[in-house]
Amino acid sequence: METNPTDELRFLDLTSCQLHDLADIDLPEILEEIDLTANRLTKLDERISLLSHLKKLSLRQNLLDDQAVEPLTHWNTISGLEELVLRDNKLTNTPDMSIFKSLLVFDVAFNEITSLMGLSKVSLALKELYVSKNEVLKMEALDHFHSLEILELGSNRLRIMENLETLTNLQELWLGRNRIKAINLCGLKCIKKLSLQSNRLTSMLGLQIDIFRAIFV
Known part of the structure; x- marks a missing residue:
């Protein structure tokens, strides 16, 4: 079967090209996916x-x-965006994502973010949120993520497990390499995977072993 040239133009892969800008790159209007991983971009192309x-x-x-x-x-x-990856950049704040009502995956891991407050404007439809390897101090601004299935907050500066009660569809919670002393699942029922490796746990109270498919402590 012949490949439709139009299909090829819907995905643009420019990973590891060491690009400083996109001045010499054609951006067809029909593009559905762009991967600019591992380049040297310091600003976004307005196109x-x-x-x-x-x-x-x-x-x-x-x-x-x-x-x-x-x-x-x-x-x-581009408000119809469903997946946005800003991992491993130089962010200190979570950008205002309120226009992206259909966002399902949001990744701001490996930055220098200190607070989750900016997440209060992120899409209610979000299913996966990655904020690992930052400087986050508190679990907050998460209460509206009723559809969230994966939450990754490993390698931050968290001390308390809190504000998880409304994440009723959460299946995976990754909190390894923080400063957590006590386990508090806040009544979560759907959770299947939990990571609390390299924390400061003083007991296993609050851990319901029978509900998990995988536990890392």
Whole structure:
């Protein structure tokens, strides 16, 4: 079967190209996925804001700071985005993602974020949230994520498990390498995988072994 050239143009893979900008790159309007992992980008190309069919955008492992990603918060044409990866950049705050009502996967791991408060404006439809390897001090601004299935907060500075009560569909909770002393699952019923490795646990009270498929402590 012959491959439709149009299908090939829907996905643009520019991983590990050491690009400083996209000036010499063609961005067809029909693009649905762009992977810019492992480049040297310090700002976003405004042409991305015109890609109305875009569903997945990966900017992993670049040099983007808070100011560089701020334009994303106004790009209404790509508001149908379902997956946004900003992992391993230079962010200190969670960008305002309120325009992305269909966002299912949001990844801001490996940055320098200190607070989760910015998440209060992230899509209610979110299913996967990755904020590991940051400087987060408190579990907050999570209560509206009723559809969330995976929450990754490993390698932060968390001391207390809290504010998880409303995450009724959560299946995986990753909290390894924090400063947690006590286990509190806040009544979660659907959880199947839990990681609490390398914390400061003083007891296993609060851990219901029978509900898990995998536990790492």
